Amino acid sequence: MIVEETLVAELKDKHTQAKAFEVLVNAYKERLYWHIRRIVLDHDDADDVLQNTFIKVYRNIDGFKGESKLYSWMYRIATNESLTFLNQKSKKLGITNQELQETLVENLESDVYFEGDAIQLKLQKALATLPEKQKLVFTMKYFQEMKYEEISEILETSVGGLKASYHLAVKKIESYLTGAD
Amino acid sequence: MKKNHDNKFKTPEGYFESFNERLMARLADEEASQSSSIPKNDGFAVPDGYFENVYSSVQKRMDGKGTKVIALKSYRAFYYAAAAIAALFVLSLAWNWSNPTQLGFEDLASTDITAYLENNDLGLSSYEIAEIVDLEEVTILDIVENQLEEDVILDYLDENVEEIEDLNLEYDEIQ
Structure with missing residues (x-):
């Protein structure tokens, strides 16, 4: 280390x-x-x-x-x-x-360097609809599995604000993914 | 151990001992089912051996041998060059259109220079520009295009300031 x-x-x-x-x-x-x-x-x-x-x-x-x-x-x-x-x-x-x-x-x-299937492509389409901050928070939390405290230090945003952004992002993405095409 | 004489209910053997374990399992299940519609892998890939070569690529770029060279130390020259090009461009237009009187840099409308800098990609980010512009040397006159007339200032204050005391002016400044 x-x-x-x-x-x-x-x-x-x-x-x-x-x-x-x-x-x-x-x-x-x-x-x-x-x-x-x-x-x-x-x-x-x-x-x-x-x-x-x-x-x-x-x-x-x-x-x-x-x-x-x-x-x-x-x-x-x-x-x-x-x-x-x-x-x-x-x-x-x-x-x-x-x-x-x-x-x-x-x-x-x-x-050629994107090997995602239809769902993963749809996920990217969903992410593209999010405001910049929500997208950042979601990818850092969901894919990079960072702690809110770490994200807070990087994005200089309060943990509470990040939790709210993440929650909103998840709801929007789920709604996009489960919604009709 | 104190017995609960009023309670006639019974629980399965080991119920309380395994409660925590079952609760955590259920929470994990619920969490998994909540995010089940979002894939955990986003499908991005990289070329084979890409990460092994990152350091040498960075090194090459720093030595100026990379494919996309960024001369980090020459921002100032770049900035002046861009301003000079803008000046020459506008001057040449002015030369063709009007009589051939001597024109100088000061004849350029600041809006033309601003428009040029905004519409042409200089390859500099605001982050990089901020690194070379010393904000301590910037005065209000560098930002405001024209000198503010006294009556314009007074009109503004009249419309926007309710209490003259809020301005914290010295007595002789109010005269």
């Missing part, structure tokens, strides 16, 4: 940062990838955002004051990078964020 304080100190030290960065990337790459992938949906986009996230972490580690956990800070950067990426993409395409979400889900049908 990695001791965060030690890793952060090594990342800030010019003599040890290269090795520490490798340790950091290898320790968090999968968790951050899946977090990003569930926001941007496409593998290549997720890879792009993941790399940018790690580079940003590396460049800004001196600004990390240890007020939150390192992984919370990295998740926050990953979330911001993902949402910024989507905003830029919708702007480039000249469509709204909602239209982009629908396009991304449509693209999943021909995506």
Whole structure:
């Protein structure tokens, strides 16, 4: 198990940062990838955002004051990078964020890295209808099995607010999945 | 052990001993049935061996050898370059349309520059722009397009401030 304080100190030290960065990337790459992938949906986009996230972490580690956990800070950067990426993409395409979400889900049908069946595709369609915050809370809780306290630190929202968002998201998704096509 | 002489009911043997276990099982069942319509796997996959190569991909991008190079240290130059391009673009239009009087950067309408920056993708996120713009150096005049006329300010205060004391003005400022 990695001791965060030690890793952060090594990342800030010019003599040890290269090795520490490798340790950091290898320790968090999968968790951050899946977090990003569930926001941007496409593998290549997720890879792009993941790399940018790690580079940003590396460049800004001196600004990390240890007020939150390192992984919370990295998740926050990953979330911001993902949402910024989507905003830029919708702007480039000249469509709204909602239209982009629908396009991304449509693209999943021909995506070689999406192996979901009809139900899983419908789940993505349901998620695309949710407000951004509800979608984030749902995926972090349901798929990444994070605790409310952890999500609270990353999204800077109260636990009570997160529980309400999650509950609403579950109801909406269930209603979408069980409703008529 | 105290006996309950008034209670004639009986429970199956070991009922209370196994109560917790049965309760937890039922809760788990109910939880499972509640979320049964939502699949637990979302169907995403990654190319074979993808995670093994993440570090080397990040390393390549940092060294400038990756496919999508992001020059993290050159935001400022990029920002000025974009402003310069915007200036040249608007200046060239102005040159073609009007008489050839000498035009400078100050002749650009700020709305043209704003529109250019908004409509053209600079590849910079608001997050990145925030990193290079020192907010401490920004004054109200950088945001407000025109100098506020005194009577405009007074009209605003007249319409929006109920109690002059709320403004906490010094006596000589009210004169």
